[in-house]
Amino acid sequence: DGGITQSPKYLFRKEGQNVTLSCEQNLNHDAMYWYRQDPGQGLRLIYYSQIVNDFQKGDIAEGYSVSREKKESFPLTVTSAQKNPTAFYLCASSNLRQGLNYGYTFGSGTRLTVV
Amino acid sequence: GESVGLHLPTLSVQEGDNSIINCAYSNSASDYFIWYKQESGKGPQFIIDIRSNMDKRQGQRVTVLLNKTVKHLSLQIAATQPGDSAVYFCAETKSGNTPLVFGKGTRLSVIA
Numbered sequence: 160d161g162g163i164t165q166s167p168k169y170l171f172r173k174e175g176q177n178v179t180l181s182c183e184q185n186l187n188h189d190a191m192y193w194y195r196q197d198p199g200q201g202l203r204l205i206y207y208s209q210i211v212n213d214f215q216k217g218d219i220a221e222g223y224s225v226s227r228e229k230k231e232s233f234p235l236t237v238t239s240a241q242k243n244p245t246a247f248y249l250c251a252s253s254n255l256r257q258g259l260n261y262g263y264t265f266g267s268g269t270r271l272t273v274v
Numbered sequence: 275g276e277s278v279g280l281h282l283p284t285l286s287v288q289e290g291d292n293s294i295i296n297c298a299y300s301n302s303a304s305d306y307f308i309w310y311k312q313e314s315g316k317g318p319q320f321i322i323d324i325r326s327n328m329d330k331r332q333g334q335r336v337t338v339l340l341n342k343t344v345k346h347l348s349l350q351i352a353a354t355q356p357g358d359s360a361v362y363f364c365a366e367t368k369s370g371n372t373p374l375v376f377g378k379g380t381r382l383s384v385i386a
Binding site: 165190192194200201202203204207209217249251255262263264265266267268270 | 371
């Protein structure tokens with residue numbers, strides 16, 4: 160089955176630690192995205208990538224880093240510079256055809272908690 | 275900045291009734307809109323989309339209406355079922371590969 164897989168489902172981070180969230184898709188989608196969701200809130204864009212080896216900052220990129228070395232993979236690193244990292248992180252992918260956006264396919268999310 | 279918003283943060287409906295979830299958008303350049311459903315602890319699921327060259331689009335038990343004059347989007351769910359209980363988000367973008375902008379969401383609670 161084609162889909163988008165996030166791992167781990169739950170992640171605990173100690174103060175000052177960097178952690179990396181995995182996102183893999185086998186949908187052959189061009190674009191991938193990372194969103195952050197806080198309780199009772201909408202989704203805020205962290206980073207996105209439309210082609211391999213290229214990515215752009217979203218609205219809340221500070222304290223995060225990404226890479227896009229392969230089309231299928233878009234890992235997100237939450238660095239120690241992110242002062243309030245506890246949140247639900249969602250990865251998504253989409254196909255970009257002729258400049259028209261198509262709906263995103265989302266992963267099942269990673270819940271990150273600072274301990 | 276321009277953003278997508280919602281009129282009602284929570285909505286409670288009786289099972290079998292119709293539900294209407296509203297969304298206001300402020301970016302007049304947006305031309306593609308999507309409704310997502312998110313169940314607790316899960317990622318959002320695509321429900322239905324609509325482009326700005328349309329006013330209405332129907333799916334299975336769902337209808338999306340777009341009023342470009344007042345920049346308003348709505349999602350209608352017919353014969354609401356307990357399984358429809360979730361948070362619903364509208365999202366907007368402008369064609370040309372710009373990322374989706376999401377609203378804050380409306381929680382739909384179905385009363386059996």
